[in-house]
Amino acid sequence: MSPPHSPFVQAPRSESYSAEDPLARSVDACMHPDGRRVWNLECRLAHRLLRWLGDPPLCLVLWNGEEITESATTPVARVVFRDRVTFWKVLFNPHLCFGDAYSDGRLEVEGDLVSMLESVNRSLADVSISGNRIQAYLRAMYRARPNTLTGARQNIHHHYDIGNDFYRLWLDDAMVYSGAYFSTPDLMLEDAQRAKLDYVCRKLWLRPGESVVEVGGGWGALALYGVTVKSFNISKPQTEYARRQAKAEGLGSRVEFIEDDYRNITGRFDALVSLGMLEHVGSRHYREFGRMMHRCLSPMGRGLIQSIGQDQPAKINPWIEHRIFPGTYPPSLREMMELFEPCGFSILDVENLRLHYAKTIRHWLQRFEASAASVARMYDERFVRMWRLYLSGSCAAFSSGALQLFQVTFARPGMNEIPWSRASLYGY
Amino acid sequence: MSPPHSPFVQAPRSESYSAEDPLARSVDACMHPDGRRVWNLECRLAHRLLRWLGDPPLCLVLWNGEEITESATTPVARVVFRDRVTFWKVLFNPHLCFGDAYSDGRLEVEGDLVSMLESVNRSLADVSISGNRIQAYLRAMYRARPNTLTGARQNIHHHYDIGNDFYRLWLDDAMVYSGAYFSTPDLMLEDAQRAKLDYVCRKLWLRPGESVVEVGGGWGALALYGVTVKSFNISKPQTEYARRQAKAEGLGSRVEFIEDDYRNITGRFDALVSLGMLEHVGSRHYREFGRMMHRCLSPMGRGLIQSIGQDQPAKINPWIEHRIFPGTYPPSLREMMELFEPCGFSILDVENLRLHYAKTIRHWLQRFEASAASVARMYDERFVRMWRLYLSGSCAAFSSGALQLFQVTFARPGMNEIPWSRASLYGY
Numbered sequence: 001m002s003p004p005h006s007p008f009v010q011a012p013r014s015e016s017y018s019a020e021d022p023l024a025r026s027v028d029a030c031m032h033p034d035g036r037r038v039w040n041l042e043c044r045l046a047h048r049l050l051r052w053l054g055d056p057p058l059c060l061v062l063w064n065g066e067e068i069t070e071s072a073t074t075p076v077a078r079v080v081f082r083d084r085v086t087f088w089k090v091l092f093n094p095h096l097c098f099g100d101a102y103s104d105g106r107l108e109v110e111g112d113l114v115s116m117l118e119s120v121n122r123s124l125a126d127v128s129i130s131g132n133r134i135q136a137y138l139r140a141m142y143r144a145r146p147n148t149l150t151g152a153r154q155n156i157h158h159h160y161d162i163g164n165d166f167y168r169l170w171l172d173d174a175m176v177y178s179g180a181y182f183s184t185p186d187l188m189l190e191d192a193q194r195a196k197l198d199y200v201c202r203k204l205w206l207r208p209g210e211s212v213v214e215v216g217g218g219w220g221a222l223a224l225y226g227v228t229v230k231s232f233n234i235s236k237p238q239t240e241y242a243r244r245q246a247k248a249e250g251l252g253s254r255v256e257f258i259e260d261d262y263r264n265i266t267g268r269f270d271a272l273v274s275l276g277m278l279e280h281v282g283s284r285h286y287r288e289f290g291r292m293m294h295r296c297l298s299p300m301g302r303g304l305i306q307s308i309g310q311d312q313p314a315k316i317n318p319w320i321e322h323r324i325f326p327g328t329y330p331p332s333l334r335e336m337m338e339l340f341e342p343c344g345f346s347i348l349d350v351e352n353l354r355l356h357y358a359k360t361i362r363h364w365l366q367r368f369e370a371s372a373a374s375v376a377r378m379y380d381e382r383f384v385r386m387w388r389l390y391l392s393g394s395c396a397a398f399s400s401g402a403l404q405l406f407q408v409t410f411a412r413p414g415m416n417e418i419p420w421s422r423a424s425l426y427g428y
Numbered sequence: 429m430s431p432p433h434s435p436f437v438q439a440p441r442s443e444s445y446s447a448e449d450p451l452a453r454s455v456d457a458c459m460h461p462d463g464r465r466v467w468n469l470e471c472r473l474a475h476r477l478l479r480w481l482g483d484p485p486l487c488l489v490l491w492n493g494e495e496i497t498e499s500a501t502t503p504v505a506r507v508v509f510r511d512r513v514t515f516w517k518v519l520f521n522p523h524l525c526f527g528d529a530y531s532d533g534r535l536e537v538e539g540d541l542v543s544m545l546e547s548v549n550r551s552l553a554d555v556s557i558s559g560n561r562i563q564a565y566l567r568a569m570y571r572a573r574p575n576t577l578t579g580a581r582q583n584i585h586h587h588y589d590i591g592n593d594f595y596r597l598w599l600d601d602a603m604v605y606s607g608a609y610f611s612t613p614d615l616m617l618e619d620a621q622r623a624k625l626d627y628v629c630r631k632l633w634l635r636p637g638e639s640v641v642e643v644g645g646g647w648g649a650l651a652l653y654g655v656t657v658k659s660f661n662i663s664k665p666q667t668e669y670a671r672r673q674a675k676a677e678g679l680g681s682r683v684e685f686i687e688d689d690y691r692n693i694t695g696r697f698d699a700l701v702s703l704g705m706l707e708h709v710g711s712r713h714y715r716e717f718g719r720m721m722h723r724c725l726s727p728m729g730r731g732l733i734q735s736i737g738q739d740q741p742a743k744i745n746p747w748i749e750h751r752i753f754p755g756t757y758p759p760s761l762r763e764m765m766e767l768f769e770p771c772g773f774s775i776l777d778v779e780n781l782r783l784h785y786a787k788t789i790r791h792w793l794q795r796f797e798a799s800a801a802s803v804a805r806m807y808d809e810r811f812v813r814m815w816r817l818y819l820s821g822s823c824a825a826f827s828s829g830a831l832q833l834f835q836v837t838f839a840r841p842g843m844n845e846i847p848w849s850r851a852s853l854y855g856y
Contacts (some may be wrong), residue, residue, distance in 0.1 A: 125842055126602065311772050311773065311774045346832065347831060350775065352777065355846070399844065400843045406775075416783065423611070423854040426851040
């Protein structure tokens, strides 16, 4: 292949130039005579940025229209920098500033946002395996916000108290805000969320009359599903919503929604469930969480914890931590064991359902996009873009394997009254 | 409580004596007029021993016929000390000397051996939870034998090279020496072992033409089951047996049995299987094992590791480690993650099959007892008693939850060509 050329200046052909040499290509590219000139250095840095990202199949478009690619395959999307300042910000702090620039509209993604983010995740994973430490270094700059009793309340308020009306626009009708279980891939979201609640109850082999405690009950879907429950939550709007629903459905005597922290749970229960709440506990507090379970579970007690996780411990993307989910941390399975091992709980079953979460978020995204105009009226266009990026990024993370979804079933040690096999979970 | 008395002085009965007071009972017990006198101190220590064990429902019978109990419930078995020396040895070093004394016939268990060991496991578990450190201290005295390249060969030789004829007496016809899978509890052992091999292959969604590497292939059952395999093993007699079987069944071209250490495995494979071998690796070597998997698995590679495990890290019983399985260590699930996390493998599924292993060993025990006379002729009575204790102890450990059986399925990170759900494992 011959090297690319500026349309105006014929670059001298020499042995030191080759199609594979990005520097060579960037030199040519910067000859572009556009008015909003791009410095040679910026072209080279754009190439460098792509290489840092592990050469994803993307086309970076600079503010003068210049197109920069590294990968030999057809780009899955074009990432357009509207101005120089945005480019430099993203360059210096991609983890935080990419999201901010996208939210502000100073950076645009032309093409499917999920596919674009998936491709970056996949190329970044290759870079990580081969030992590039820059990612780790950049992420290490950020400290997650603490999940003390007060901190946790603020962190949860930041995300979950945006407004019930907003979440109603794009969640299923039971308002389940955690990964669904698609027993068959073509299930509707509503059915898949019901299937998840059913699956969870089966995994816990709940029997009539047993008491259940739920840690982080969201808008109350599991409790309202038909399980006698005390459901704890530190989000006021969620708790109030769940109470209203229980009253409307005449379930007031069976279900109790309590606005309190998991550290304050008292009582004895046959089963404990926590769906998509452990992410907000923070790995420093797992022993506290474990002690609470040890205190609250009966001698025949068992539990199920569903949590977003990772293959290896790594800080979460700072943009997500700062703008979307303060204090959040998805643990590796090894880190999750800190919940169970110190108190001697016995792990019965771990299932990784990340592709189910990816599919769940695809459904949410579709509904979110269909309601984007309403969301913009409720908040503003920046909010819409922020949430579009967050949902797309989460979907891409699950589908590319950057995030996992662990469903862990455990029991008191030595308990033999457990299902003989898993076949009963699947209709046998 | 009043002080204990000499056997020759009638203690005054007072309000401070009660049937529940072990001291009071020991005082009475020591009045027994048997010729082989038991010192007062020994009676008290026998009571103390039972309390150290967490008051299991056992009756200790001393060499003068004296019976000592602590638990209020009916004893499940009588543990008879034939002489004073045995009693003191077991007292000072129960973990090692109980097994030795039983093997030598200097200690007898009247009643079901498995039930007796189960009851001790269960009472010990309660003691451990409430913080008795004596167990941990006693076990910490023993160092496991190293599993270096040479050490591992010696350790494996000690157990697996006793003689193929011996194992043939009580294993199933395919000679599978790891936990079976009883898809229904009433399955025959032969069927349950075949069901296990089938289950493992399903969990790995093996497809025609795919290459499989087996780490620790035993007598070759999985390889001979119909999967194209390179099977590694450092036991010479096992490898030779497997080769002969492959030749006899005309499978020579499809299966290769290699007598070599897991650290020396080379080549690229679509799947890796290891059934009941990780226990012999030792947690210090998990990273080496993980690097081998990272090196040997193709980009679409996945694996299944079945290993005995524990709820919490703890040294294995020294008698088992010294007399039966040198160098063995059953990891906690957290410790097992050391295999996967450093190389970024993604955990797809963990299943705890401890009750299936307990049932497997029940079958082995039945067959072993039916062949006990043959075993005694091949070796001696001491060998029979040693293996009876080892099999009974293992059965009790699995059924009481002192040991777990983890079946962990994993894959290269970000691999999406995985089964959509587990339903297909169960016929859906």
